[in-house]
Amino acid sequence: MQELTLVMAQLDPLTGDIPGNAERAIEAVREAKIEHGADVVVLPELFLAGYPPEDLLLRESMAARIEQARQRMAEKTVRDVLVLVGYPAERDGRRFNMAGALLNGEWRDEYAKRALPNYRVFDEKRYFEVGDRSCVIEHRGIRLGVLICEDLWVDEPIADTVAAGAEVIVSLNASPWHRGKSTERVELFAESARRAQCPLIYVNQIGGQDELVFDGASFALDAGGECRVQALAWQPGLMPIRLTRNDDGGVDIVDGELMPLPATAEESLYCALVTGVRDYVNKSGFHGVVLGLSGGIDSALSLAIAVDALGPDRVQAVMMPYHYTAEISREDAAEQARTLGVHYEVLEIAPMVEAFTATLAASFEGSAADTTEENLQSRIRGTLLMALSNKKGLMVLTTGNKSEMAVGYATLYGDMVGGYNALKDVYKTWVYRLARWRNRQALEEGEAECVPARVIERPPSAELSEDQLDSDSLPDYDVLDEILERYIEGDQSQEAIIAAGFDRDAVEKVVKLVDRTEYKRRQAPPGVRATLRGFGRDRRYPIVNGWQPGD
Numbered sequence: 403m404q405e406l407t408l409v410m411a412q413l414d415p416l417t418g419d420i421p422g423n424a425e426r427a428i429e430a431v432r433e434a435k436i437e438h439g440a441d442v443v444v445l446p447e448l449f450l451a452g453y454p455p456e457d458l459l460l461r462e463s464m465a466a467r468i469e470q471a472r473q474r475m476a477e478k479t480v481r482d483v484l485v486l487v488g489y490p491a492e493r494d495g496r497r498f499n500m501a502g503a504l505l506n507g508e509w510r511d512e513y514a515k516r517a518l519p520n521y522r523v524f525d526e527k528r529y530f531e532v533g534d535r536s537c538v539i540e541h542r543g544i545r546l547g548v549l550i551c552e553d554l555w556v557d558e559p560i561a562d563t564v565a566a567g568a569e570v571i572v573s574l575n576a577s578p579w580h581r582g583k584s585t586e587r588v589e590l591f592a593e594s595a596r597r598a599q600c601p602l603i604y605v606n607q608i609g610g611q612d613e614l615v616f617d618g619a620s621f622a623l624d625a626g627g628e629c630r631v632q633a634l635a636w637q638p639g640l641m642p643i644r645l646t647r648n649d650d651g652g653v654d655i656v657d658g659e660l661m662p663l664p665a666t667a668e669e670s671l672y673c674a675l676v677t678g679v680r681d682y683v684n685k686s687g688f689h690g691v692v693l694g695l696s697g698g699i700d701s702a703l704s705l706a707i708a709v710d711a712l713g714p715d716r717v718q719a720v721m722m723p724y725h726y727t728a729e730i731s732r733e734d735a736a737e738q739a740r741t742l743g744v745h746y747e748v749l750e751i752a753p754m755v756e757a758f759t760a761t762l763a764a765s766f767e768g769s770a771a772d773t774t775e776e777n778l779q780s781r782i783r784g785t786l787l788m789a790l791s792n793k794k795g796l797m798v799l800t801t802g803n804k805s806e807m808a809v810g811y812a813t814l815y816g817d818m819v820g821g822y823n824a825l826k827d828v829y830k831t832w833v834y835r836l837a838r839w840r841n842r843q844a845l846e847e848g849e850a851e852c853v854p855a856r857v858i859e860r861p862p863s864a865e866l867s868e869d870q871l872d873s874d875s876l877p878d879y880d881v882l883d884e885i886l887e888r889y890i891e892g893d894q895s896q897e898a899i900i901a902a903g904f905d906r907d908a909v910e911k912v913v914k915l916v917d918r919t920e921y922k923r924r925q926a927p928p929g930v931r932a933t934l935r936g937f938g939r940d941r942r943y944p945i946v947n948g949w950q951p952g953d
């Protein structure tokens with residue numbers, strides 16, 4: 403009987419570490435053979451370079467480094483296993499997004515990706531040329547059709563590959579996650595499998611790369627579009643699939659493990675944020691992170707994410723109170739730090755505010771107090787955090803959420819200092835949802851809530867002046883977030899949002915703030931992309947522009 407074991411290697415490459423990624427691939431194939439008796443091992447798209455390698459692809463030595471890595475794989479990879487792995491390759495002076503087939507020390511075949519995504523965060527046409535043929539590889543009597551990621555999102559490559567004799571579609575992917583992506587994939591590919599009447603195996607990258615997070619969640623669908631094997635999301639690992647020839651001459655996927663996927667949107671998003679922070683910090687080589695803990699919900703949630711990503715020993719929290727800091731803010735910050743077991747210190751900023759104020763007194767004579775004085779407090783806190791970062795090798799975790807980043811409610815060189823931001827693409831209403839979800843998880847595990855109820859229930863305040871509340875100058879967050887979502891994710895015009903029933907003054911104010919503060923977002927630290935329109939490569943507006951809002 404014709405049958406084989408194919409192992410999906412859902413791995414996390416380090417972008418640019420080509421020799422390291424080759425070793426990761428060699429080790430994964432060895433483990434797949436020993437643990438699962440693999441006949442075929444499939445690794446993700448561009449695995450040897452890591453995805454996306456961006457302009458590293460333009461470095462002169464890239465092609466030579468990839469060839470050395472392929473050579474190393476040919477020498478060191480265990481025998482009797484067909485390996486499908488992605489890498490960038492130059493052939494006849496043209497660069498392709500390639501999948502190579504290695505067996506018993508020889509590279510047997512190559513497939514160049516045909517559909518190059520060039521929208522949202524993708525710009526593959528900047529780097530690659532389009533492949534011009536399908537690729538079917540027969541192994542142990544079963545014909546595997548090789549495709550790469552975007553190839554699956556358009557019709558032609560699948561149809562061509564089946565027409566060329568493929569009995570099973572095997573796709574190498576680097577498909578970044580955003581809210582709702584998993585459902586989108588499953589629905590699309592179930593339909594593709596049914597249309598092609600052929601099983602479909604989908605192997606995805608895992609881990610964080612700058613702003614992008616890859617969820618993995620690799621799977622195998624049968625010819626009817628049913629999921630027969632499902633790997634975990636947000637965890638690396640090897641997942642075996644058994645393929646056998648059936649009595650009708652087709653190929654079946656023998657039922658394998660169906661690992662559970664995150665049960666709620668909150669769980670998916672939280673895992674994405676933890677993955678993004680963990681990989682950014684670890685892959686950049688930091689000992690850990692330091693963050694300002696204000697007693698407010700954004701820093702409380704950021705702290706919980708940091709602890710889940712790195713462990714409490716690698717996280718330091720600093721409360722930096724001033725005259726406007728409420729007593730309950732001090733108490734709540736201390737309680738969070740105690741609950742999560744992180745190093746905690748209190749640094750009073752009054753002496754520094756006084757010193758700055760005294761130095762500026764003559765220059766400011768005759769001017770009323772305004773946001774200048776508020777921003778000074780924020781900048782002093784930022785300076786202290788950066789000093790701790792420099793001295794201790796800890797990266798500053800920035801805490802501003804998407805609602806604030808959208809309207810520019812953050813101080814340049816103040817609370818915007820830092821290396822990475824978990825909440826950059828998380829609206830304030832989602833910050834609340836995540837905090838409640840994380841608390842429920844803690845309670846289910848018999849632990850204390852990591853965001854105290856009082857922090858969730860208090861009206862949000864920047865505490866930069868007397869009795870200040872966020873709602874003094876902004877619509878309530880549920881209204882603000884809906885306006886922002888329509889304007890940013892939905893690309894709706896100001897007038898369309900007003901026509902949908904929102905207050906004209908509120909919409910005009912919000913749109914004006916968003917448009918006016920592009921300069922801040924361009925100077926903001928990177929952070930996890932969690933929506934279809936993160937404030938990174940997904941949304942590119944000119945800073946200097948004369949566009950008038952309206953239709």
Ligand SMILES: Nc1ncnc2c1ncn2[C@@H]1O[C@H](COP(=O)(O)OP(=O)(O)OC[C@H]2O[C@@H]([n+]3cccc(C(=O)O)c3)[C@H](O)[C@@H]2O)[C@@H](O)[C@H]1O
Pocket residue numbers: 773776777780806810811812813814817863864872921
């Ligand atoms: N187009 C442009 N291109 C480049 N730079 C530009 C610019 N326009 C202004 N600037 C510069 O930016 C400065 C203004 O920005 P910045 O100094 O940040 O200050 P600004 O935006 O005026 O004030 C900070 C705002 O954030 C709020 N805030 C601060 C801290 C925390 C929170 C919170 O809710 O968590 C809220 C605060 O209430 C206030 O509304 C200008 O003085 C100028 O130097």
Ligand SMILES: Nc1ncnc2c1ncn2[C@@H]1O[C@H](COP(=O)(O)OP(=O)(O)OP(=O)(O)O)[C@@H](O)[C@H]1O
Pocket residue numbers: 693694695696697698699700701702720721722723724727783801802803806817862863864865
């Ligand atoms: N007293 C403080 N001690 C330490 N850090 C502070 C303090 N005040 C502000 N910060 C830092 O600046 C960030 C912005 O805080 P701010 O209180 O102005 O607004 P926020 O967006 O409501 O954030 P949070 O919900 O965390 O309070 C905080 O998340 C925190 O990292």
Ligand SMILES: NC(=O)CC[C@H](N)C(=O)O
Pocket residue numbers: 447519524550551552553555575576577578
């Ligand atoms: N690497 C790719 O080709 C990714 C594009 C694809 N549409 C995705 O997001 O999954």
